[in-house]
Amino acid sequence: MRNTVYWSAMDDATELLTAMYRAMRAHFGHQHWWPGDSPLEICLGAILTQNTNWTNVEKAVANLLAAGCMSVPVLDEMPADVLAKLIRPAGYFNVKARRVKHFIARVRQAGCDGVEAFLARPAADLRADLLSVNGIGPETADSIILYAAGKPSFVIDAYTCRICRRHGLIGPRDGYETVKAFFERSLPRRAALWNDYHAQLVAVGKHFCRPRPHCEGCPLECFEHDECVC
Secondary structure, three states: OOOOOOOOOHHHHHHHHHHHHHHHHHHHOOOOOOOOOOHHHHHHHHHHOOOOOHHHHHHHHHHHHHOOOOOHHHHHHOOHHHHHHHOHHHOOHHHHHHHHHHHHHHHHHOOOOOHHHHHOOOHHHHHHHHHOOOOOOHHHHHHHHHHHOOOOOOOOOHHHHHHHHHOOOOOOOOOHHHHHHHHHHHOOOOHHHHHHHHHHHHHHHHHOOOOOOOOOOOOOOOOOOOOOOO
């Protein structure tokens, strides 16, 4: 099937993306993302999930909760090596401990004892601040904004890019910000919608649109696509 970037008109893109969302939602149901009982827990999960699976993140978060460490002041005072031991199940624990410490330090520098006040800013300002933190890239920043702060900032990941390329929505060289802009200008600006839309794409990516695609039974199978595109 064709592999052409053909959804350039906003009305057409909105219609297509809406139809795709409805198909995914009908197949998978609402995904109820992101797991976490507090904004801080969601922020830490977004940082810890880099280069690992969610099961390992859950173990690391459980360790932090069991140790009574789920607070900004405690994490700020905790030595990095102690934190690294607690988050060991998440992998790359020394690197991730430093990233968590950088994030917590930035929260404290903003004069906040909790992440709620830190997150209570316009999304654009919050994103710029997060991207200035060592170890936090666009995907992690947008995850924190969307899932912890509850503000519209569409999250782009490898699943999203692969699905979009195969369906001719983006070009092979389109980067993070280009793909993010495509979704944000094409969908109603609602955090709840963007939240579940990203979660639906992840579900498609995990179950069907893999590096070696399994198109049969995919909720997006009926939309034009090229399974040969990586």
